[in-house]
Amino acid sequence: MASSAIETDGQEILDLEKNRQAEMSQWVLNAPEPPSLWRELMDSARETVLPRGKRFPYLKDKDGLSKTVISVLQAMFPIFSWCRHYNATKLRNDLLAGLTLASLCIPQSIGYATLAKLDPQYGLYTSVIPPLIYAVMGTSRDIAIGPVAVVSLLMSSMVPKLEDPEANPIAYRNLVLTTTFFAGIFQAAFGLFRLGFLVDFLSHAAIVGFVSGAAIVIGLQQMKGLLGIAHFTNKTDVISVMQAIWRSVHQYWNPHNFILGCSFLSFIKLTRFVGKRNRKLFWLPATAPLISVVLSTLLVYLTRADKHGVMIIKHIKKGLNPGSIHELQFNNPHIGEVAKTGLIVAVIAITEATAVGRSFASIKGYHINGNQEMVAFGFMNILGSFTSCYVATGSFSRSAVNFSAGCETAMSNIVMAITVIISLELFTRLLYFTPIAVLSAIILSALPGLVDPHEAYYIWKVDKLDFLVCIGAFFGVLFASVEIGLLAAVIISFVKIIIFSIRPGTEELGRLPGTDIFCDVNQYPMAVKNSKALIIRVKSGLLCFANANFVKEKIMKWATEEEENDSQGKRTVQVVILDMSNLMNIDMSGIASLLELQNNLASGGMELAITNPKWQVIHKLRLANFVTKMGGRVFLTVGEAVDACLGAKMAAV
Numbered sequence: 001m002a003s004s005a006i007e008t009d010g011q012e013i014l015d016l017e018k019n020r021q022a023e024m025s026q027w028v029l030n031a032p033e034p035p036s037l038w039r040e041l042m043d044s045a046r047e048t049v050l051p052r053g054k055r056f057p058y059l060k061d062k063d064g065l066s067k068t069v070i071s072v073l074q075a076m077f078p079i080f081s082w083c084r085h086y087n088a089t090k091l092r093n094d095l096l097a098g099l100t101l102a103s104l105c106i107p108q109s110i111g112y113a114t115l116a117k118l119d120p121q122y123g124l125y126t127s128v129i130p131p132l133i134y135a136v137m138g139t140s141r142d143i144a145i146g147p148v149a150v151v152s153l154l155m156s157s158m159v160p161k162l163e164d165p166e167a168n169p170i171a172y173r174n175l176v177l178t179t180t181f182f183a184g185i186f187q188a189a190f191g192l193f194r195l196g197f198l199v200d201f202l203s204h205a206a207i208v209g210f211v212s213g214a215a216i217v218i219g220l221q222q223m224k225g226l227l228g229i230a231h232f233t234n235k236t237d238v239i240s241v242m243q244a245i246w247r248s249v250h251q252y253w254n255p256h257n258f259i260l261g262c263s264f265l266s267f268i269k270l271t272r273f274v275g276k277r278n279r280k281l282f283w284l285p286a287t288a289p290l291i292s293v294v295l296s297t298l299l300v301y302l303t304r305a306d307k308h309g310v311m312i313i314k315h316i317k318k319g320l321n322p323g324s325i326h327e328l329q330f331n332n333p334h335i336g337e338v339a340k341t342g343l344i345v346a347v348i349a350i351t352e353a354t355a356v357g358r359s360f361a362s363i364k365g366y367h368i369n370g371n372q373e374m375v376a377f378g379f380m381n382i383l384g385s386f387t388s389c390y391v392a393t394g395s396f397s398r399s400a401v402n403f404s405a406g407c408e409t410a411m412s413n414i415v416m417a418i419t420v421i422i423s424l425e426l427f428t429r430l431l432y433f434t435p436i437a438v439l440s441a442i443i444l445s446a447l448p449g450l451v452d453p454h455e456a457y458y459i460w461k462v463d464k465l466d467f468l469v470c471i472g473a474f475f476g477v478l479f480a481s482v483e484i485g486l487l488a489a490v491i492i493s494f495v496k497i498i499i500f501s502i503r504p505g506t507e508e509l510g511r512l513p514g515t516d517i518f519c520d521v522n523q524y525p526m527a528v529k530n531s532k533a534l535i536i537r538v539k540s541g542l543l544c545f546a547n548a549n550f551v552k553e554k555i556m557k558w559a560t561e562e563e564e565n566d567s568q569g570k571r572t573v574q575v576v577i578l579d580m581s582n583l584m585n586i587d588m589s590g591i592a593s594l595l596e597l598q599n600n601l602a603s604g605g606m607e608l609a610i611t612n613p614k615w616q617v618i619h620k621l622r623l624a625n626f627v628t629k630m631g632g633r634v635f636l637t638v639g640e641a642v643d644a645c646l647g648a649k650m651a652a653v
Contacts, residue, residue, distance in 0.1 A: 024636045029627065034615045078372070079136045082409050090408040097407035098415020100283055101144055103290040104401055105416055106423055108446065109147055110313070110431070111439040113390075114225075115218065116152040117165040118173060120313055121428070122390060123147050125321045127420045130380040130392035131413035137376035139368045141409050142360035143353065144398035144416070145380070149443060149450070150214050151349055151391050153221075155179065157236040157482045158341045162334040174327045175338055181328055181385035182342025187350055188378025191371045202351050205459050206489035208452060209470035211352075213477030213485055215450035217241065218443065224248075225440030228257030228311050238478045254309035260299075261437030264292040268445040282404040289442045296438040297431065311436040316428040320421060321387040328385065344486060345391050349381075350374055353394030360403050397446050465496050502547045504540030506554050509579060509638065516639040518579070532572055533642050534559060537579035543590035552593040556600055575645040576601055579638055581612040591624045598630050609633035609641045 074081045105127050113123030123146075131145040138145075155176055159165075165172040189195065202210075220241040224232040229252075233244040268288045275285035299305070306312045332338065354373060361368045381391055402412055456474075460467040469492045476485030509518040510527030518535060521527045529535075536558065538551055559576055578594075598608045608630055613621065618634070621627055627634055635641040 024640060025632070025634055028613065028618060028634050028636055029622070029632075031615060031618060034619050075372070076375075077136050078139050078369075079410070082141075086409065086411075091411065093406045093408045094411035095415055097402050097405035097412040099419060100286045100405040101398060101402050101407075101412055101416040102419035102423075103287040104398055105144070105146055106420060107289040107293045107439065107442050108395075108398070109420075110316075110434075111443045112147040112149060112152040114436070114439060115149065115221070115443065116147070116155040116176070116390060117160065118155075118176065118390065119169075119317070120431070121317045121424070122173070122388060124316075124420055124424055125387065126384065126389040126392050128321055128417050128424070129387045129389055130384045131417040133380035133383055134376050135410040135413045135417075137372070137379060138410055139372050139376070140357040140361060140394070141364065141366065142399055142403045142407055143357045143394040143410075144402045145392050145413055146395055146398065147390065148349075148352065148393055148395045149218050149446065150211060150352060151345060151393060153214050153218050153236065154341075154345050154348060154482055155390060156234075158344070159338075160234050162337055171329075174329045175332065175334070176390050177324050177327055177385050177388070178329045178332070178335075178338050179342045179345060180381050180389065180391045182339045183346040183349065183391050184378045184381030184383075184385060186343050186346035186378070187374050187381060190346075190350065191374030191376075191378060194371055202347055202486070202489065203466065203469060203493055204355075205463075205466040205470040206473045206486075206493060207351055207355065208455050208459065209473030210348075210477055210485055210489060212451045212453075212456070213474040214482065215447045216478060219447050220245070222440040222444050225311065225436040226258055226261040226444070228254035228309060228437065230311075236477075236482060237480055254311075256305060256308055256310050257435070257437040260296060260305075260310065260435055261441045264296055264438050265441035265444055268292060268441065272445070279404075282401075286401040286405065289445070292438050292442065293431070293434055297434045300435050301433040305435070306433060313431055313434045313436065313439075316431050318424065318428045320424060321389065323386065324388040325386040344483070346381075348486075349391055349393035350377060352396070353377060356394040356396045356399050360399060363403075397449060469493050469496070498546075501540070501542070501544075503550055504538060504547050506551065506558075507537050507539060508558065509535040509537055511639075516637075518638040530642060530646075532574045532646050533577055534573050534575070535577045535579065535638055535642070537582065539582055541582060541584040542586070543583055543593070544585075544587045545589035548587075548590040548593035552597050555597060559601060559604065559606060573606060575607045575609055575641075577609045577611060577638060577641045577645070579611050580614065580617060583617055584614050585616045586620055588624075591620065591626055594621075595626060595629065607631070607633065607645065609635060609645050611635045611638050611641045 070080075106124065109123030109127045110120040111123070113120050113126075116122075127146040134143075134145045156165075159172060159175050159179060163172045163175050217236050217238060220238060221232070221236070223229070223241075223245050227245070227248065229245075229248040232248070233240050235241065268285070271288040272285040275281050300310055300312060329335070329338070350373075354370065357368050357373060377393065381389075384390070384392060405412075456467070456470055459470050469489050472492045473485045473489035476488035478485075507520040507522065508529065510521040510524070510529040511518055512524060512527050519527050520537075521529060536555055540547060540551075543551060555576065555578070559573065594608075601608050610621075610630075610633070613634065618627075633641070633645065635644060
């Protein structure tokens with residue numbers, strides 16, 4: 001009687017366990033339909049306009065409508081959020097930071113404009129309108145907006161292929177402004193349509209290599225101003241630049257320019273050394289470029305060194321930014337090339353600015369909105385192209401100065417812009433005798449921070465394929481051109497992605513002793529493999545036309561090897577369990593490969609079961625009637641699949 005009762009209790013436990021497994025399998029099979037593509041697009045668009053957690057329910061009454069309007073305004077113009085808590089202390093800190101920033105921005109902007117082959121005042125124009133717009137629309141507190149070296153190099157290397165800046169400077173300037181307009185359009189589109197992932201195709205490793213190569217090219221090109229060379233090559237590859245320097249040095253160069261430039265370059269480097277040793281003197285390296293401009297200009301004026309071969313800026317146009325909307329060249333025969341240049345510049349500018357903004361945000365512990373940043377950059381460059389500005393973005397060197405000066409909000413950009421406006425109105429005539437060699441020295445002083453061998457070594461140590469992307473961009477920029485360097489980095493990155501996509505890893509799972517956890521038997525040698533079940537997990541987020549056949553053949557190869565082991569009496573595999581916990585989506589090729597796998601296994605006397613399929617995956621498998629064809633062997637966990645498939649009676653689902 002006792003044994004009969006025990007058998008009855010055991011049967012009841014087995015029945016309860018079987019019913020529980022069947023119920024959990026139904027949880028997987030009867031999940032609601034996932035959101036449609038249209039709904040996902042609408043949700044994405046709504047998140048772009050309205051902040052998370054503040055949706056249309058506020059529209060029910062008049063008070064709710066005002067809250068919704070405020071929420072939308074705060075999302076589109078973050079200044080409405082932080083200005084509510086603004087006070088005198090923050091204003092004092094931002095005022096100091098903005099003035100310090102302007103002392104560095106003014107000489108750098110003039111230098112970067114000459115690097116972009118534009119008149120000096122265009123660098124100052126670019127430091128007025130874009131910073132004001134970013135202060136209203138941007139989400140970073142520390143980023144400093146204006147022209148930068150890498151973008152200036154892009155302009156001077158790509159636009160001159162369409163129009164000669166020396167033969168026709170007005171047409172060249174108009175193409176630069178048109179390029180700026182297209183760059184702004186692309187940047188705004190990236191943010192509005194949440195396409196920021198496109199920028200990620202230019203990886204961190206690619207940016208490290210690209211910026212390092214560009215810094216070396218920029219440095220070599222500054223030898224034109226440092227040596228007082230009148231005519232120089234328009235090419236950007238290091239060989240052409242070195243040849244131009246070699247020819248010029250053997251023919252004609254002015255030692256006065258070289259001595260003057262090297263003297264002030266040494267002064268700037270010395271102030272940076274002192275500033276690093278004493279944090280309280282952070283203002284010294286920040287103001288050193290402006291001090292250099294003032295002293296060198298005064299020196300040239302008093303000695304009339306311009307009559308002895310020292311090259312000077314000469315005339316800088318006085319006054320605020322003139323309108324330039326009528327100068328945009330949309331009917332130009334090269335409009336396609338201009339748009340392509342705008343796209344490349346947009347991606348580089350966004351990538352650099354995002355890296356700068358996130359670096360300082362992580363230090364201060366606040367969050368920047370990536371999509372809103374792209375919208376802000378887009379609008380500031382669109383409006384900038386209407387007001388004689390070329391492409392502006394976030395500068396790492398000036399942002400570091402802004403951060404060190406104790407900025408609190410984007411108000412420091414407004415203070416900087418107002419200071420530049422005053423300079424344009426009152427002080428442009430004083431810059432007439434500014435030597436070009438000193439501007440070259442200022443640019444050269446900012447370049448060492450762009451070359452980062454330690455980061456390149458770190459990339460090599462962590463990921464060899466990423467290092468290949470890095471050196472591809474570096475050598476492409478250095479020995480070919482800016483476009484070739486970027487293209488090399490993108491191609492190598494795509495090849496890396498394709499390799500990982502079409503040949504995804506697969507791993508055999510085993511149970512960790514004393515647990516219900518299944519792990520890779522190679523990573524965890526203590527994991528125990530089941531003698532009757534081959535458990536495999538695909539290490540890919542997508543099973544599609546590119547990798548489905550490879551995955552199927554890999555699984556069949558493992559199953560065949562196990563079948564050969566069966567003939568030797570080692571293992572007797574009855575079921576192949578496919579863990580889909582990593583798989584986020586599947587296409588028709590993936591479904592077809594699973595069906596073929598099911599048929600091949602069945603012909604070998606084995607069954608196929610799947611576990612933990614994600615929402616989109618199980619939805620598509622049900623629509624394709626695959627679940628019915630495989631006998632409903634769908635489970636929530638690997639442990640349940642093993643127990644159900646290898647039990648005395650398989651749970652019927």
